[in-house]
Amino acid sequence: MNPIVYVLNGPNLNLLGKRQPKIYGSETLADVEAECRRTGGELGLDIEFRQTNAESQLIDWIHEARERAAGIVINPAAFTHTSVAVLDALNTCEFPILEVHISNIHQREEFRHHSFVSRIARGVICGFGTQGYSLAIQRLARLIGSRGTLPIERAFLVGLIGTGIQASRTPAMHEKEGAAQGLRYVYKLIDLETLGLGADALAELIKAAERMGFAGLNITHPCKQSVIPLLDDLSEDARALGAVNTVVLKDGKRVGHNTDWFGFAENFKRGLPDARRDHVVQLGAGGAGSAVAHAALTCGIKKLTIIDVAADRAKSVAEGLAARFGRDRVSVATPAEIAAVLATADGLINTTPIGMAKYPGLPLPAGLLRPDLWVAEIIYFPLETELLRTARALGSRTLDGGGMAVFQAVEAFRLFTGIKPDAERMLQHFTAMSAN
Numbered sequence: 001m002n003p004i005v006y007v008l009n010g011p012n013l014n015l016l017g018k019r020q021p022k023i024y025g026s027e028t029l030a031d032v033e034a035e036c037r038r039t040g041g042e043l044g045l046d047i048e049f050r051q052t053n054a055e056s057q058l059i060d061w062i063h064e065a066r067e068r069a070a071g072i073v074i075n076p077a078a079f080t081h082t083s084v085a086v087l088d089a090l091n092t093c094e095f096p097i098l099e100v101h102i103s104n105i106h107q108r109e110e111f112r113h114h115s116f117v118s119r120i121a122r123g124v125i126c127g128f129g130t131q132g133y134s135l136a137i138q139r140l141a142r143l144i145g146s147r148g149t150l151p152i153e154r155a156f157l158v159g160l161i162g163t164g165i166q167a168s169r170t171p172a173m174h175e176k177e178g179a180a181q182g183l184r185y186v187y188k189l190i191d192l193e194t195l196g197l198g199a200d201a202l203a204e205l206i207k208a209a210e211r212m213g214f215a216g217l218n219i220t221h222p223c224k225q226s227v228i229p230l231l232d233d234l235s236e237d238a239r240a241l242g243a244v245n246t247v248v249l250k251d252g253k254r255v256g257h258n259t260d261w262f263g264f265a266e267n268f269k270r271g272l273p274d275a276r277r278d279h280v281v282q283l284g285a286g287g288a289g290s291a292v293a294h295a296a297l298t299c300g301i302k303k304l305t306i307i308d309v310a311a312d313r314a315k316s317v318a319e320g321l322a323a324r325f326g327r328d329r330v331s332v333a334t335p336a337e338i339a340a341v342l343a344t345a346d347g348l349i350n351t352t353p354i355g356m357a358k359y360p361g362l363p364l365p366a367g368l369l370r371p372d373l374w375v376a377e378i379i380y381f382p383l384e385t386e387l388l389r390t391a392r393a394l395g396s397r398t399l400d401g402g403g404m405a406v407f408q409a410v411e412a413f414r415l416f417t418g419i420k421p422d423a424e425r426m427l428q429h430f431t432a433m434s435a436n
């Protein structure tokens with residue numbers, strides 16, 4: 001089915017071609033209608049062409065279009081200059097509206113220079129005679145992306161580069177939100193494992209994505225660090241963290257961002273808003289670990305103790321954090337010291353892979369958990385890890401990794417498109433997918 005475009009005409013335009021040809025030309029409204037249908041037909045649009053002398057009728061048609069149409073081309077005629085009611089009706093429409101005037105209203109009487117409708121119109125054509133209507137239809141076709149045209153700023157091709165990413169929920173989250181925003185949005189998985197490629201193929205893949213017009217890429221394990229030398233610039237957060245999970249490709253430039261830390265911070269603020277945060281223990285100092293630790297300190301955790309089986313990894317993450325947040329807010333402990341550090345902790349964050357479907361189990365002895373120790377995860381597959389299950393059974397407050405997965409995608413979507421996504425809708429979609 002073709003998208004429907006309403007072409008609406010206001011008072012006295014039924015007289016077109018019959019009076020004042022010097023101003024409005026000799027074509028009749030029927031001629032204009034035929035031309036609009038011809039242009040619409042070529043562009044794969046169904047045209048609803050209407051004219052009325054009554055303000056209320058025009059408003060009713062705008063309401064009707066609101067439910068059925070993909071856009072409106074409107075010549076409100078004299079209502080242009082008088083009708084707040086027509087403006088209000090148009091304001092309820094979420095699709096593009098283009099305003100057309102046959103004559104050049106700015107060359108005419110002062111009272112025709114102001115248009116209420118221009119406040120809402122995506123564009124205005126005036127003084128092109130009746131040709132203005134078909135020009136507006138052509139423009140609308142590009143804005144909404146009808147057959148044979150590419151929607152301007154509304155088509156996005158993006159992807160994820162990483163290894164073993166087939167089960168990722170990120171493509172579905174992005175694509176569904178893109179569709180809900182009326183975009184053409186395609187999210188491709190570029191899985192090094194399925195392609196039989198190593199991490200050294202990254203440069204070649206980014207170049208290819210750039211050439212094929214990708215708006216951006218998410219980057220995951222094992223490329224979050226190795227992507228950095230391939231970029232032109234980094235956001236402040238990505239630079240501080242030394243890790244990039246989102247690359248925006250625009251105007252021949254590659255800019256790296258880190259939305260992982262934002263994902264954890266947002267999830268934490270929502271899920272455990274009033275949790276005590278004097279001292280928290282974090283397990284794991286890998287790629288995700290450094291972003292989560294950054295988020296934790298940004299969210300007001302006063303002191304963070306980092307534990308990793310690789311002592312040098314914990315030390316280097318802690319040093320970076322200490323430089324940004326202050327020495328007194330970060331420390332490192334060994335796995336052997338875990339019982340002692342947890343004894344004084346309010347919360348525990350697991351950023352190790354233990355608990356993932358691939359690595360089942362607990363990242364610490366169950367006996368170290370207590371009801372007054374909150375527990376946060378970043379794993380989202382499964383949503384309920386053994387750690388969360390054990391902690392919940394004890395009565396602890398817990399936070400699963402679903403929110404982090406959603407909010408990193410929310411922020412990446414915004415960076416790729418420049419359009420603010422509906423975070424609640426993305427969260428709901430993720431929850432529905434996880435329930436299946």
Ligand code: CA2
Nearest residue numbers: 012013015016019020077078101102103
């Ligand atoms: O130039 C335009 O398209 C206008 O919207 C036409 C309106 C006028 O009030 C606007 O300022 C500009 C008037 C439409 C009247 O149409 C007639 C056509 C032929 C003969 C008499 C009126």
